[in-house]
Amino acid sequence: MSVAAARVRAEPVRTPEVVARIKAVAARTRQLAIAGIYRATSGHPGGAMSCADLLAALYVSELNIPGGTADDPARDRFVLSKGHGAPALYAVWAAMGYVPDDIPLSLRRMGSRAQGHPHVLDMPLSETSTGSLGQGFSAAIGMAMGLRHQNIPARVYTMLGDGECQEGEVWEGAMCAAHHGLSNLCAIVDYNKLQSDDRNANIMGLEPFAAKWRAFGWQAVEIDGHDIGAILAAFAGVAADRPSVVIAHTVKGKGVSYMEDVPQWHGSVKMKPEETRAALLELGAQPAEIEEWMAA
Numbered sequence: 502m503s504v505a506a507a508r509v510r511a512e513p514v515r516t517p518e519v520v521a522r523i524k525a526v527a528a529r530t531r532q533l534a535i536a537g538i539y540r541a542t543s544g545h546p547g548g549a550m551s552c553a554d555l556l557a558a559l560y561v562s563e564l565n566i567p568g569g570t571a572d573d574p575a576r577d578r579f580v581l582s583k584g585h586g587a588p589a590l591y592a593v594w595a596a597m598g599y600v601p602d603d604i605p606l607s608l609r610r611m612g613s614r615a616q617g618h619p620h621v622l623d624m625p626l627s628e629t630s631t632g633s634l635g636q637g638f639s640a641a642i643g644m645a646m647g648l649r650h651q652n653i654p655a656r657v658y659t660m661l662g663d664g665e666c667q668e669g670e671v672w673e674g675a676m677c678a679a680h681h682g683l684s685n686l687c688a689i690v691d692y693n694k695l696q697s698d699d700r701n702a703n704i705m706g707l708e709p710f711a712a713k714w715r716a717f718g719w720q721a722v723e724i725d726g727h728d729i730g731a732i733l734a735a736f737a738g739v740a741a742d743r744p745s746v747v748i749a750h751t752v753k754g755k756g757v758s759y760m761e762d763v764p765q766w767h768g769s770v771k772m773k774p775e776e777t778r779a780a781l782l783e784l785g786a787q788p789a790e791i792e793e794w795m796a797a
Contacts, residue, residue, distance in 0.1 A: 515729075515730055515733055515734075519561065519562055520729050520730070522561050523554070523557045523558050523561045523562060523729050524557070524729065525596075526557040526560065526561055526593065526596045526597060527553045527554045527556075527557035527558075528756075528784060528785050529592070529595075529596035530553045530556060530557055530589055530592040530593045530596050531549070531550055531553045531589075531592070531755075531756050531757075531784045532592075532781060532784045532785070532786045533588075533591075533592035533595055533596065533602060533605040533606065534546070534549040534550070534553070534588040534589045534591075534592040534605060535549075535550075535757070535772075535777060535780050535781055535784065536605075536606055536777070536781065536786075536791075536794040536795070537588050537591065537592065537605040537606050537607070537608035537615070538588055538608060538770075538772060539772045539774075539777040539794075539795065540606060540607075540608065540610075540794070540795075540797060541608040541609035541610065542771045542772075543609060543617075543769065543770070543771060544588050544608060544609065544617070544768065544770070545585040545586065545588065545767060545768035545769075546588070546754065546757070546760060546766050546768075546770065546772070547693070547695065547753040547754045547760055547763075547766040547767045547768070548583065548585060548586050548589075548662060548691065548693065548753065548767065548768070549586055549588040549589035549592070550589075550753070550754045550755045550756050550757060550760065551691050551693040551726070551751040551752060551753050551754065551755050552583075552586055552589055552660060552691045552726075552751065553589055553592075553593070553755070553756070554726060554727045554729065554732065554751075554755075555660065555689055555691065555726055555732060555749055555751075556589055556590065556593040556660075557593060557596070558729060558732040558733060558736070559579060559658060559689075559736075560593055560594075560597050561597070562733055562736075563577075563658070563733075563736045564577045564579060564658065565577045565655070565656075566626075569597065569598065569599040569626075570599075570625065570626070571625045571626055571628070574651075574653060574655075575653055575654065575655050576655060577655050577656045577657070577658065578628045578641070578644050578648075578655065578656070578657045578658070579628065579657075579658045579659070579660075580628050580629055580631065580637045580638070580640055580641040580644070580657065580658070580659040580660075581619055581627075581631055581637060581659075581660055582631055582634070582635070582636070582637030582638040582641065582659050582660060582661045582662075582665060583631075583634070583637075583660055583661055583662035583665055583691060584618035584619055584630075584631035584632035584633075584634075584637060585617070585618065585632070585662075585768060586660070586662070586691070587608075587615070587616070587617060587618050587619050588605065588608055590619060590627075591604050591605035591608065591615045591624075592605040594626060599626060600626075606794065606797070617632075618630070618631055618632035619631050619632075628640075628644065629644075634662070634664070634665040634668050635665060635668035635669075635670030635671050635674070636670065637659060637661075638659055638661055638665075638670070638671055638674050638688065639670060639674045641657050641658075641659035641686065641688075642657075642674050642677055642678045642683065642686065644657045645657040645678070645683045645685050645686040645744075646681060646683065648685060649681075649683065649685060655685070656685045656686070656687065657685060657686050657687070658687050658688075658689065659686075659687075659688050659689070660688075660689045660690075660691060661688060661689070661690050661691070662690075662691055662693075662696070663690055663691065663692045663693060663694065663696065663701055663707060664695075664696030664697065664701060664704070666690060666707055666710075667701075667704070667705045667707070672713075672717065675714065675717040675718075675719060675744075676717055676718075678719070678744040679717050679718025679719055679743060679744060680718070682742060682743055682744075683743075683744045684739070684740055684741055684742055684743055684744065684745075686744040686745070687736070687739050687744070687745045687746070687747065688719075688744070688745070688746040688747070689746070689747045689749055690710075690746060690747070690748045690749060691726065691749060691751055692707075692710070692726070692748050692749055692750050692751060693751045693752060693753040694753070694762075695753045695762070695764050695767060696767065697767050697768065698764075699764060700764065710748060711723050711748055714746045714748075718743060718744075719743060719744050719745060719746050720739065720740035720743055720744070720745040720746070721745075721746045721748060722735050722738065722745070722746075722747055722748065723748045723750065724747060724748070724749055724750065725749075725750055726749025726750055726751035727751060727752070727755060732747075732749070735747045735749075753766065753767070754766045756783065756784055757780040757783055757784065758783060759776070759779070759780075760780070774795060777795060778791060778795065781794070
C-alpha cells in the first residue's frame with residue numbers, strides 16, 4: 502500500500518471553539534458571496550449558500566494547506582467541480598485570510614481574478630480550472646492517482662453538484678477511482694435537490710443515490726450538510742481502502758429565508774438592492790459594511 506493510501510485519519514476536532522470557528526467562517530462566506538453576486542449583477546446564489554458550511558468545515562478543520570498557498574507539493578487538494586459555486590469558494594478563501602475581501606467582491610468584473618468559474622492561472626489556490634460539469638471530478642481523480650504514484654501522503658477533496666451527477670463522465674470517473682482503490686480521494690456532493698431548470702427529480706432522478714455509489718465500489722455516507730459535527734465525522738470516517746463520497750443533504754439558498762428551496766435562485770439572477778440588503782442582514786452582516794459593499 503502506498504504512503505498516500507496509508508495516511509492515518511485522525512478523529513475530528515469538535516471542540517466548541519472549532520465548531521464556533523467553522524460557523525463564523527461559513528457565515529462570512531455567505532455574506533461575501535451574496536455581496537459579490539450583487540455587485541457582479543449575476544451569479545449563482547442558491548448553490549453558494551448551500552455549500553458554505555461544507556467549505557468552511559473543509560478549510561477550517563480538514564484540509565492541510567501549509568501557509569494557505571499552493572506551494573507545498575504535500576498539501577491537500579480541493580477541486581470545486583461544481584464550478585458555478587465559485588462565489589462561495591472565493592468567499593471562504595477570504596474568510597480564512599488566504600485572499601483579501603476585494604477578491605470575492607470583484608466577482609465577474611472585467612479584469613478581475615475572480616471570474617464566474619475558478620481559473621487556475623488567475624487563482625493559484627484553484628487546483629484546476631472548472632466549469633464544464635464532470636470535468637473537475639475527473640481532474641481530481643487524476644490528482645489522486647498522481648499523488649499515489651509519487652507516494653505523497655496528501656488527500657484530494659472534490660465537491661460536485663447533484664445535477665452534475667447526472668453527467669455520464671461522473672460515473673465513468675467513479676468507476677475509474679474505485680478500480681484504482683483511490684482511498685486518498687473524497688468526493689462531496691452538495692445535494693440540494695435543485696438544478697438550473699427544476700428539481701432533480703423532475704429532470705433525471707438520482708435515487709437510490711448512495712446505493713449507486715456503493716455499487717460502483719465507493720464508501721458512501723449520507724449526512725445533514727449543515728450539521729457541523731456530522732460533516733467533521735464524515736471526513737474523519739473516510740475509507741482506508743477505497744474512495745469515499747459524502748452525500749450532504751443541503752438546502753439551496755441556506756441562510757436566506759426567501760431563497761431557501763426556491764428554484765429561481767439557482768443562478769443567472771440580478772439581485773435587487775432591497776433583496777440584497779435583507780439577505781445580508783439575515784446573514785449577520787453589519788449595517789455599515791452592507792452599505793459599503795452595496796455602494797461600490
